[in-house]
Amino acid sequence: MFEFLLKRLAQIVPTLIFVSMLIFGLQQLLPGDPAKILAGEEQDPTVIAYLRTKLHLDEPLPVRYAYWVGGVLQGDLGESVRTQQPVLELVLQKLPVTLQLATMAMTIALVIGIPAGIASAVGRGTVWDTVANVFALWGISTPNFWLGILLILLFSVQLGWLPASGYVSPFDDLGANLASMIMPAFVLGNAIAGVLMRHTRSAMLQVLSSDYVRTARAKGLREPAVVLKHALRNALTPVITLGALELGTLLSGAVLTEQVFTIPGFGKLIVDSVFNRDYAVVQGVVLVTATAYITLNLLADLAYFLANPRLRA
């Protein structure tokens, strides 16, 4: 196992290097001059020249990359050129928000996806199959920004039950916090629910046709007990590990959901920064999230490895 861990850790380093080059390249090669954007309406040439020097924009690409990476290794992710706030500070400010959104969304996804997957697998070929499928898939079949707007109109404007947007810290007011997060979490969670349903379904199908389930049935156990006690427990492992990898999808979905609901998380930050050519912010945030994703991948692999004795041998 130790060998396995070392091998995987060794793979992380080049991956992270490629991530840094990828996101750096994607940002710095974007057309448009950040100095001009920063110079605002007046476009004063002196200001533009000053900004170009400050942001090292006239130096060749590899040199700028070296500046950035050097800073990162020392813990300095640069600062937002727009508001002069350090990127690290921005990340730490928004991390709890995105984490909460992701956790709530994942919970909703599990609550919808797993039962739907079970229903679809157990009721295979019947109308329950169709119902469960549509129920779980409608979430990924609608653009999440669209769903978000519809929900706002229904629950905030028409019914007045929930706030239309904005974020309240759970430490300030837990009730208001949940009220503001429930709709975006629902929108995001729905998107993942479909994927979880698929994983659950295929895992359940596989397990339901396995030997020990057949044994359980032969012993005379009633079907619900077979499904829930024996099949589900074994089906859940791959579902959970695969589900953890959906963090990437969550972040992708969060990009627009946060925009619509004005939740100050990573997603909104990244989109705004791309359009403002606020390179440091995009690079810093993506690097952080990519590292998190890669670490999560590693942990999932490890869990899978540990849970499966055959791989360990």
Place this chain on the structure above:
Amino acid sequence: MSAVLPLPPTAALAQAGPWRRAWRRLRRRRVAMVGLALVLGFVLLALFAPWIAPHDPIATSWGAIRKAPTATHWFGTDEIGRDVLSRVIWGTQASLLAGAVSVSISLLLGVPIGLAAGFIGGTVDGLISRITDAFLACPFLILAIAMAAFLGPSLSNAMIAIGVSATPIFVRLTRAQVLNVKVEDYVEAARAVGNPPWRIALRHVLPNVTAPLIVQATLAIAAAVIAEASLSFLGLGQQPPAPSWGSMLNTAKNYIDNAPWMAIWPGLSIFLLVLGFNLLGDGLRDALDPRAR
């Protein structure tokens, strides 16, 4: 003369071809048939748009701005007086294109790279795998947004951006399949007889990895249609005046209070098309599942 090897055992044993049997299995799953019907319906709509659409989708009319559905305009008119129904019908072309072209790009790029990685192995595989991991570690939409911003706002650029961003998934999938198949007997036999690697890759390996690729491609089309809508939401997709459901939704969201019909129909269309692809993809996965043979 190179030896002609027998086809892989599973195909040789069957009476009908494996594709025929897969189709039969697909037909039996009601869910998949619903999906297929939806997809085919939209494809027909796209193909026959010029004959089905009642009005010119880009013809503006100052007098008929944001009018509710009437007999002349079944779905109402939009913010500069264009017929929503015609735009929805013509928009099918853009959305289907967005899905199909993006995924074609992903396949054209991803499958060969994946084949190379799985087949050649060693450092090449290591390099490709690390780069693929790097791509997959960045959120898909961010990559697509950055690429679309780089190329400039337009439908074709959006398709390229989505296609390239989705390529790593196909690389990984192809590579995994190749690794699985590589150790099968018929491949070993082909190699033993002296077939060059590219021949083995194309004639023996590729046909056996197509099944999961088809499934993934179908599901990817669904995701690509949504991605195009998302890029349009940010102003990076189809540009005016050409219609696309995503850009129609983007404009319509500003008028949701006073002209909801502008949003309902494109929204519903996206939903049905994407749902169709999702259901079809899931059905295909079941039908092509080797375990069910």
Place this chain on the structure above:
Amino acid sequence: MKKMPSRTLLAALLLTASAATQAQALRVGLAEDPDVLDPTLARTFVGRLVFAALCDKLVDVDEKLTIVPQLALSWAWSTDNKALTMKLRPGVKFHDGEPLDAAAVKFNLERHKTLPGSNRRGELAPLASVDVVDPLTVRLNLSAPFSPLLATLADRAGMMVSPKAAQAAGDKFGSKPVCSGPFKFVERVAQDRMVFERFDGYWNKAAVHFDKITYTPIPDATVRLANLKSGQLDFIERVASSDIEKLKSDKKLKTASITEIGYQGITINIAKSDRAKQNPLGRDARVREAFELSLDRQGLAQVVMDNEAQVGNQWVAPSNTFYAKNMPVPKRDVARARALLKEAGVPNPSFTLVTPTTSDAQRLALVVQAMTRDAGFDVKIQAAEFATSLNMADKGDFEAYVLAWSGRADPDGNTFSFHACKQPLNYSGYCSAETDALLNQARTLRDVAERRKVYEQVAAQVLKERPVIYLYHRNWLWAYNAKLSGVQQIPDGLLRVTGLKLAP
């Protein structure tokens, strides 16, 4: 004896009631997230909205765009118009307790001019030096007469920050600004909210009826309005024009609509780069005239802005004092347009119109495309992201460009940078020595009537060449809680917070 306790009880109740009404917060919804909160470095329109609560300026403007006192009580020009002496309001303090005196004003004006990256340098270019005459009097010495100075001092260049705080923070001042406005900075969470609380040492604190103001950026207009309707916000700016009609009948809300000091127009590349020569629109003034004649400005205002705009053909609206009445708004004349095109030898000119990706601009481009088709124009629309379009405009890599300007109180702010030779915002490439001379002359004159005459001559020259086709002047559209009173509608589109009151 029994009455005493109940009277005290009543008094106590009244006191708590008034205390409760005093603890009021105003929640404002913005259309964008402002940039850095440092008046010297700031560069967005929306930042100015926040500054209205945070930083007082030397002077302000009223609804008629007349200069009125704020930190400066009175001012007088010297006889040669090269020096402006201003008398300051006594007893004004900064948020950190420091006094706002002449030395502080001198410090600030010099900071605006010398801080690296300052965006105010161009505005204050003619300011040569500042003298402290006495603790409450400053004299601004100019290198040449410059009548737009007062209007400039009514904007960010006239905002005063605490010298002590500025010196201590250096260029990080924007993260914890210390000004002298009615509210002081509490916290800012990027893209989430900005919170300000009442400044007890404010010179006009009787007019301040809130304890706290929160500014929340909500870019999506539909969501912003939804927040107002659901009661989460008290005031929103930039309401979509298509929503205004319905809001007028909503009893719980009030709306405000005032024409901006800026404009919406189409800038044409007539000499900025070689691309101008390759294109009939850029080459031939007759083609440009035909283009203008094929536009129905009233129709544009109606379709694009739901009539929430005033049509115009100059850099200031027809209702503005400096509007050149000798060049009225032309009516649509498709026949004449076609004749002109035939004369120019290009009956079907084709060009690319670049537009930003905002929905308003795209709608405008679509309508222009349809309208001009009647005269034979083939307009291709190209959407470009803001960042990319700035680059393109700067290099002259465009043929026509949909461009709006937020406007300045003085007409010089809407003309000089655009039409004087080689100025940073002169994207059309228009350059005429005569126009330059006229524009410079208008800057030195002080009498409004005299200046108007000069601008009439500028209009005659510039509008003939048509480097910019001015289309209309949009209305600033606000919506707010009907219980909010004291809303001043000023053409610069900024919400003044003094005098605002929220009834219980």
